Amino acid sequence: MRLQYPPNVRIIEVPCTGKVDVMHLLMAFEYGADGVIVVGCLEGDCHYSAGNLYAKKRVNRVKEILDKVGVGGERLAMYNLSSGMGGRFAEIVREITEKIMELGPSPIRVATGKATGPIAEVTT
Amino acid sequence: MIKAVPKPLEEILDQVKDFTKVLIAGCDGCVTVCEAGGLKEVKVLASALRLYFTQAGKQAQIDETSLTRQCEKEYLAQLSDKMDIYDAVVSLACGCGVQYMAEMYNNKIIYPGVDTCFLGVNEERGLYVERCQACGRCILAETGGICPIARCSKRMLNGPCGGSDKGKCEINKDIPCGWELIYERLKTLGQLDRFEKPVDPKDWSTSRDGGPRTIVREDLRI
Numbered sequence: 001m002r003l004q005y006p007p008n009v010r011i012i013e014v015p016c017t018g019k020v021d022v023m024h025l026l027m028a029f030e031y032g033a034d035g036v037i038v039v040g041c042l043e044g045d046c047h048y049s050a051g052n053l054y055a056k057k058r059v060n061r062v063k064e065i066l067d068k069v070g071v072g073g074e075r076l077a078m079y080n081l082s083s084g085m086g087g088r089f090a091e092i093v094r095e096i097t098e099k100i101m102e103l104g105p106s107p108i109r110v111a112t113g114k115a116t117g118p119i120a121e122v123t124t
Numbered sequence: 125m126i127k128a129v130p131k132p133l134e135e136i137l138d139q140v141k142d143f144t145k146v147l148i149a150g151c152d153g154c155v156t157v158c159e160a161g162g163l164k165e166v167k168v169l170a171s172a173l174r175l176y177f178t179q180a181g182k183q184a185q186i187d188e189t190s191l192t193r194q195c196e197k198e199y200l201a202q203l204s205d206k207m208d209i210y211d212a213v214v215s216l217a218c219g220c221g222v223q224y225m226a227e228m229y230n231n232k233i234i235y236p237g238v239d240t241c242f243l244g245v246n247e248e249r250g251l252y253v254e255r256c257q258a259c260g261r262c263i264l265a266e267t268g269g270i271c272p273i274a275r276c277s278k279r280m281l282n283g284p285c286g287g288s289d290k291g292k293c294e295i296n297k298d299i300p301c302g303w304e305l306i307y308e309r310l311k312t313l314g315q316l317d318r319f320e321k322p323v324d325p326k327d328w329s330t331s332r333d334g335g336p337r338t339i340v341r342e343d344l345r346i
Contacts, residue, residue: 026175030174065133065175066175068172070175071175090240111179112178
């Protein structure tokens, strides 16, 4: 499709968003990610029945944790897309990258002096 | 098993915010089963604390460990070599484990990381229900295997009371009437005649009435 989306995004592939654990998300922020999005299949369309629904709960839990520890839950989001929605995926990545740019570097990178330029992580 | 829930993160943050070396100690026993204080929860809490300290610009060492059981000295002793370096420990064990750790490491600040709730069963993942109040004298043989002390809101020995409505308890329509459950079970077992004779008053001396309880098993002691 030759769709363009920002190059400062690192894609981590997992077999299903049900594989994405609370610790994976927290570690991404510990390692200095400015933002993370989890992109799962459409609700009701999970090949493993409910993997994306488990992921949604975990994402919400991590958002709460990020709010409480001062990193900010708005740096994490989950989207549900089908494999035929490449255009929307690129659009979301552009939107989230802009949003993270507005928020600025993660407080973790600012505190550790590694804030050279924002990195957004995407988990698909 | 003992059921517990994680304490609110902000409560733990408030307690440890002034320290620089903190150990998060989980327990591989009951609290692991109810996903409140096992190694997984230790890792999540430690990560949250690291994020908190880092964003606050504070250098802090947050270490993680989980012991087989925190209610036994032998396992708690595994921490003896490194305990000195920590300012405080957050124990994710039940109240027993937290207290035993505090007793064993007398000069160390030990914070509880979970709220210990009750003795219960796993009805399903994330749904834990009380089944026993550890009263010290089990009467399940007389009540069809359903405990009126744990499952009747009034702990009645001769129920049901007038608050039983269509099998539910008057205090909450989601709570089954313990005595309705007992009646149905005794009916299934063909033991309904048990309802024809009142139950004697319960001996509560084995419960909390005498203060903290102790079990002495001379046959086991070395």
